[in-house]
Amino acid sequence: MRPVGVAGFGLLAVVVSVAAFGPVLWGDQATVVDTGNLLAGPSAEHWIGTDNLGRDLFARVLVAARLSILLALAATAISLVLGIILGAAPILVGRRLGRLITSAVNVLVAFPGLLLVLFFAVIFGVGARGAALAVGLAGAPAFARLCHTLVAAVSERDYIAAARIAGVSRLRVLRRHVLPNIAEPLIVNATMAAGGVLLTFAGLSFLGLGVQAPSYDWGKLMQDGLNGIYVHPLAALGPGIAVVLAGLAFNLTGEAFAAAPNRTFSLGGPRDPAGVTAPVPGAILSVDDLRVTIPGPAGPIHAVRGITFTVEPGEAVGVVGESGSGKSVTALAVAGLLEPPVRVEANHLVVAGEDLTAAGAHRRLGTSLAVVFQDPMTSFNPAHRVGPQLAEVSRFHQGMSRKAAFARAVDRLRAVRIGEPERRARQYPFEFSGGMRQRAMIGMGLMGNPRLIIADEPTTALDVTVQRQILELLAEVRRDTGAALLLISHDVSVVTDVCDRVLVMYAGRVVEELPAKDLRTLARHPYTRALVAAVPDLETDLDRPLAVIPGLPVDPTLSPAGCAFAPRCPLADDHCRAVAPELLAGVACHRSGS
Amino acid sequence: MSVLSFQEVSVRYGAHTVLDDVSLEVAAGQTVGLVGESGCGKSTLARAAVGLAPVTGGRILLDGEPVPTRGRRPVQMVFQDPYSSLDPRMTVGETIAEAMPDRPGRKARQAEVARLLALVHLDAARALDLPGRLSGGQRQRVALARALAARPEVILADEITSALDVSVQGAVLNLIRDMRRDLGLSMLFISHNLAVVRYVADSVAVLHHGRIVEYGPTAQVLGAPRHAYTRQLLAAASPLKEHT
Known part of the structure; x- marks a missing residue:
């Protein structure tokens, strides 16, 4: 595996274990109120300082990993499932209705993602659930588009036609034949999308539309830390760094998945030069x-x-x-x-x-x-037109002028019995x-x-x-x-x-x-x-x-x-x-x- | 076995006419060869019979009834490219079993898969393999077994040997002849290769620009062609004399 893959998987393993065990290991520490240390800067005791109740921010960043990651995964899953349903519509509901859905998806893809997120966030209301739905729905058109392209490629394969002739139902064709054959690129894209969703979530919470107190994710921590950014920059930067690391983990892992099928064994260096022999005289x-x-x-x-x-x-x-x-x-x-x-x-x-x-x-x-x-x-x-493509040979190898080379091209087209070579050369x-x-x-x-x-x-x-x-x-x-x-x-x-x-x-x-x-x-x-x-x-x-x-x-x-x-x-x-x-x-x- | 008849079938895509008033009958237990060059509408005729191409005029009947174009078709098709006609993620056994009518139980299914594999001269152990482990000729035999699994009345074979290497093409052609003899299958055998059609078909139809220009017993059409286009095809299939 290449270093990018190793780094990606390693980082992802760290992020996932922090998400899994963080609240267990540091949950108590993150809620201890230390009134003597309100809004303190970094110290040996509190690595990136404390918040307005004197709670240790480093512990809170670690604990917030679980909620941040879970919300990102939930939203990605919503996008993926909706995207598959919309993208596979031509198979499920027939050609005519399918075309309508595909057109609608194409229109939605044209909207800026962030605009959709904010639109849905307002509809679903503030809070973790509303934010997850908003981010999930906003991501669906992109997945639907990707899924549609992949499904269209697979649908043209003869095994789909054979299954239809054998009377296999549409749902079963989708489940048995289509999904397994498009799963690989979908998973790769979902992994990378999860990184982006994480960032969007942090943004929503930062704007106050996402997770609400007393819950907290990385975005909420950033928002809280912003007030004192000039005094204690680490309070806002700490959760920001966590977002960057987790996002990188998802993206690098996705990259590694995407590159995996192309791996080949190298042949090693050249072998010793073989004995050079003389060519057979006279042979072309x-x-x-x-x-x-x-x-x-x-x-x-x-x-x-x-x-x-x-x-x-x-x-x-x-x-x-x-x-x-x-x-x-x-x-x-x-x-x-x-x-x-x-x-x-x-x-x-x-x-x-x-x-x-x-x-x-x-x-x-x-x-x-x-x-x-x-x-x-x-x-x-x-x-390019046919004539100039032929002429290029003579211009490159024989140094002919553009005009002479084109005349030769016409002459050669005539030699291979193409009718009306002057007109054909311009086609x-x-x-x-x-x-x-x-x-x-x-x-x-x-x-x-x-x-x-x-x-x-x-x-x-x-x-x-x-x-x-x-x-x-x-x-x-x-x-x-x-x-x-x-x-x-x-x-x-x-x-x-x-x-x-x-x-x-x-x-x-x-x-x-x-x-x-x-x-x-x-x-x-x-x-x-x-x-x-x-x-x-x-x-x-x-x-x-x-x-x-x-x-x-x-x-x-x-x-x-x-x-x-x-x-x-x-x-x-x-x-x-x-x-x-x-x-x-x-x-x-x-x-x-x- | 049944009679498949195309009656004045036309297929048009917009202003483009692919098939123009084609009438052809595949009699019970007979193999009809359909020849012509690419783009002449050979494949479209077969696809129309199984509902994969829209029929804009005429009728396609099986024993006098319109051929159903939904659900399990009584007319099954074998495709040209064995690398595209088998799902790479399904084992040979699953692929064949999927086409069986009435969803048999596990035991019955396995027995039927083994029977069909034997019919196309493949080892029963192949049922557990993915298509990636099979050669082109073996894949094409699996595709044939899948078509047979649906218990069809008629089989449409669309250029089934043209993607195969010559050494396996012969085996597939022998198999087609065996199956016609042993199972009495009716078949429409589409190919651009006259020698191949001559070897398997009882009668031959020549399709040119969407129309049938000549039809008759194989020996007659290839031995004494009446249409200029048939003669042109035959000339192209015979060896060049001047350079050897």
């Missing part, structure tokens, strides 16, 4: 023993566990594998897009003559590397369809003279009819520019259509490397064969069940001793489970002969 991309480690909540995730491959100029290489196989991480590492805390290590990782493991290599690489991502919506900045990304955005993304890669295009699942987010067009465009671009292509995909048919050579990845390793045309017929690794057989196509035999791969993918936090596929492999023997196979002659399998 040469990778030797690439390893990528990502810090995760349950220990480091070994996403890529040592892969070696090359891409020749003009060649199209496909990387296939399932989710978690490390194929996308490989693409990101090659594109130089992974940053600490992710750790990328390799004996060498050379793209177009630049070793990416060296500093500044990425900038020197300039436009010889182009990257196309899966989701074209998120790879463009939605606030925003949201005015493009998914397929057109992906075309524009490829166009951005063509602003320079790319020698390697990395495409990470470029067609997965697109419709089947559009997928085909994008694949054809990639093939065409390769023909025209002579660029090499590294195509990452989970779809065996996409890779066999477009690529010359295929790397099959499983659990962060390359298990087989073979010509794309042989993938369906001549694969030797049991995983490759199963992967191909598991996908139905338009010629699949309808009378037989589809091939399946039994078992589960490897947990990426573990490092299996033997072959990672052995637990799911029908051919595996003890040797497979004990010794990891090396990639030899295109296949990493002890049993590839059988």
